[in-house]
Amino acid sequence: MSSLLTLSRAARLVGVTRGALQKKIKDGELTTFEGMVQPGELLRVYPQARLEDNALLEKLTELKDGAFARRLRERILPDPEVLAVRVAELGRELAESQDELMRYRAASHELETRLQALIAQLPAAARPLAEAVRDHFREQLLQVDTEAGHHQLAVRESFMRVMVAHVQVVPSQREFFVEGSDNLLDAALRSGLALNYGCSNGNCGLCKARVVTGQVKKVRNHDYVLSEAEKHDGMVLMCCNTAVTDCVIEAEEAGSAQEIPLQQIATRVKSIDRLAPDLVRLHVQTPRTRRLRFLAGQYVTLQTGETPAVDYPIASCPCDDRNLQFHIHRMPDNPFAEYVLDNLKNGDTVQLLGPRGDFVLNEDSPRALVFIAWDTGFAPIKSLIEHAMALDVAESIHLYWLSDSAHGHYLANQCRSWSDALDNFHFTAVSLPDAAASDPDRMRSEIERVVHDHPGLREFDFYVAGSGTLLDSAHEVFIRHGLPDNQLNLGYPR
Numbered sequence: 343m344s345s346l347l348t349l350s351r352a353a354r355l356v357g358v359t360r361g362a363l364q365k366k367i368k369d370g371e372l373t374t375f376e377g378m379v380q381p382g383e384l385l386r387v388y389p390q391a392r393l394e395d396n397a398l399l400e401k402l403t404e405l406k407d408g409a410f411a412r413r414l415r416e417r418i419l420p421d422p423e424v425l426a427v428r429v430a431e432l433g434r435e436l437a438e439s440q441d442e443l444m445r446y447r448a449a450s451h452e453l454e455t456r457l458q459a460l461i462a463q464l465p466a467a468a469r470p471l472a473e474a475v476r477d478h479f480r481e482q483l484l485q486v487d488t489e490a491g492h493h494q495l496a497v498r499e500s501f502m503r504v505m506v507a508h509v510q511v512v513p514s515q516r517e518f519f520v521e522g523s524d525n526l527l528d529a530a531l532r533s534g535l536a537l538n539y540g541c542s543n544g545n546c547g548l549c550k551a552r553v554v555t556g557q558v559k560k561v562r563n564h565d566y567v568l569s570e571a572e573k574h575d576g577m578v579l580m581c582c583n584t585a586v587t588d589c590v591i592e593a594e595e596a597g598s599a600q601e602i603p604l605q606q607i608a609t610r611v612k613s614i615d616r617l618a619p620d621l622v623r624l625h626v627q628t629p630r631t632r633r634l635r636f637l638a639g640q641y642v643t644l645q646t647g648e649t650p651a652v653d654y655p656i657a658s659c660p661c662d663d664r665n666l667q668f669h670i671h672r673m674p675d676n677p678f679a680e681y682v683l684d685n686l687k688n689g690d691t692v693q694l695l696g697p698r699g700d701f702v703l704n705e706d707s708p709r710a711l712v713f714i715a716w717d718t719g720f721a722p723i724k725s726l727i728e729h730a731m732a733l734d735v736a737e738s739i740h741l742y743w744l745s746d747s748a749h750g751h752y753l754a755n756q757c758r759s760w761s762d763a764l765d766n767f768h769f770t771a772v773s774l775p776d777a778a779a780s781d782p783d784r785m786r787s788e789i790e791r792v793v794h795d796h797p798g799l800r801e802f803d804f805y806v807a808g809s810g811t812l813l814d815s816a817h818e819v820f821i822r823h824g825l826p827d828n829q830l831n832l833g834y835p836r
């Protein structure tokens with residue numbers, strides 16, 4: 343087994359989130375070496391019981407798959423050729439380890455023989471000291487042989503290396519895993535990376551990346567032609583290649599909302615689900631070759647029928663860039679919403695222009711996350727939470743969802759499933775009287791309550807979306823309590 347593990351690999355090995363490991367590091371319970379974890383240290387903090395328990399990891403995977411409805415991951419083995427290379431590589435490492443082990447065994451046997459001869463020649467008074475050294479040496483050898491946890495961890499890591507490839511992206515140093523028959527782009531999107539791409543289909547060339555180390559394999563033919571110089575330089579299309587071995591790739595990522603291009607796409611209605619009497623979830627699908635690249639928390643302009651266009655935040659995760667969801671409720675001055683609730687049907691066209699907005703996650707922040715939503719302000723918050731879960735870096739997430747009787751907490755089950763799956767996710771549903779949305783005093787007191795729950799205010803990033811009154815109150819209260827401006831993110835009033 344590798345002597346040092348990346349945080350992502352260590353988290354997968356013991357079946358916890360990366361955020362949970364980061365918390366242990368921050369609290370001084372887990373020691374790292376240049377950001378890596380030693381297997382022995384990992385086992386000290388997570389004794390072997392956890393090694394047999396994949397439940398948390400499986401729940402997390404289910405949640406991510408739920409957000410990634412587009413390409414529902416087939417739980418299949420990687421391509422046979424990929425498997426063959428990985429098994430051969432493991433076999434080579436095993437042979438090297440065995441060779442090394444035999445040499446160590448011969449050396450330790452030789453050492454013990456010499457120690458024995460030395461002891462026999464020593465005067466009686468000096469023997470106990472030499473015998474103590476010999477006994478300590480034997481004990482140490484025995485201990486190495488019987489560290490069962492180490493064996494289990496090594497077996498698990500070997501299995502993981504056959505089934506899953508680890509990819510590190512430079513210069514960002516972000517990491518992701520490629521499972522099953524996924525291509526590099528899909529795997530990266532599922533892990534919350536904002537890599538550059540366009541068509542997802544081998545036509546545009548925007549997902550070009552350079553393979554620095556490791557081996558990839560083409561899994562889809564592409565129309566885009568890479569030049570000989572690019573091929574020679576190790577360039578590949580991420581949407582058409584999978585990782586055969588662990589890799590390091592050089593790829594561009596969007597660092598801010600401004601780097602995401604504005605896109606115009608004719609989408610089709612996939613489903614319209616009633617969430618409350620006058621609230622629906624509109625699910626539209628882009629064409630296979632024109633997916634929407636966006637960041638969690640952004641909004642788009644929608645238009646259908648003869649109605650005027652309206653802005654709506656995207657309520658789904660960028661990890662599923664083809665299936666987009668919106669929470670649309672009836673409003674007297676919104677003919678678009680009326681049309682969606684009363685006339686729109688599956689298969690109809692909805693024109694989309696976007697994305698826009700900078701209510702996005704500060705991915706470089708090490709702070710824990712607190713989300714506050716009023717009513718359908720939950721839509722962009724949901725997208726942000728799913729993205730934060732995909733990134734798996736937040737040490738904790740707390741969602742406060744404020745609502746009145748009009749729509750209630752219309753996706754409370756989803757919030758509860760996040761709580762069930764993740765130790766570090768907390769959900770507080772707050773039911774308020776119907777006039778609360780426009781009552782500044784009531785909104786201020788709700789924000790004061792959040793402040794009271796988080797005494798170390800500066801250790802958190804806050805994201806708030808909902809009514810204008812809520813946003814104004816949040817700004818007033820948080821800033822008055824000394825929260826730095828850059829830790830308060832205000833979304834869209836609905």
Ligand code: FES
Pocket residue numbers: 539540541542543544545546547548549550566579580581582
């Ligand atoms: S995203 Fe267009 S070629 Fe890969």
